Amino acid sequence: MKRKALKKELRAIAGQLQKILLIVDKNKIKDKTISNQDATGEPQESPESRRYIIDNEQLLNNQDACRILQVSKRSLQRYRSSGKLQYYMLGGRTYYKRSDVNQFMREGLSPP
Structure with missing residues (x-):
């Protein structure tokens, strides 16, 4: 019984971590897009x-x-x-x- 409950809990945690990673990845993409532009919106030099x-x-x-x-x-x-x-x-x-x-x-x- 403990083993099943532990597996279920681990799956729930893994699902939450995947959601968090997706949010973090989306924010990184937004940050990267914003940081590659200057105040005029033009892309900066690499x-x-x-x-x-x-x-x-x-x-x-x-x-x-x-x-x-x-x-x-x-x-x-x-x-x-x-x-x-x-x-x-x-x-x-x-x-x-x-x-x-x-x-x-x-x-x-x-x-x-």
């Missing part, structure tokens, strides 16, 4: 891209460059391969100087 600075310039990772240029990762790769957009490899990752991305935008995005 923390990873703020780590590296070359010649007093911020380096952007692929995701940031895609977002700024409003292109796909594949298009970004084409621009790199064709030499239209200068890039830097650091720790096996690709980065772009903010000024290079801005200059590329000024020159206009033309199809590869």
Whole structure:
């Protein structure tokens, strides 16, 4: 009898824990969404891209460059391969100087 009551109680506790975890996960998602936006509601730069600075310039990772240029990762790769957009490899990752991305935008995005 004790064993059945204990199992029943454990199942109830497990169910409550699952509900709590779902609530916590939902709150984390909300917090993450809010923290990734500044006061204007625009997404902030990712923390990873703020780590590296070359010649007093911020380096952007692929995701940031895609977002700024409003292109796909594949298009970004084409621009790199064709030499239209200068890039830097650091720790096996690709980065772009903010000024290079801005200059590329000024020159206009033309199809590869």
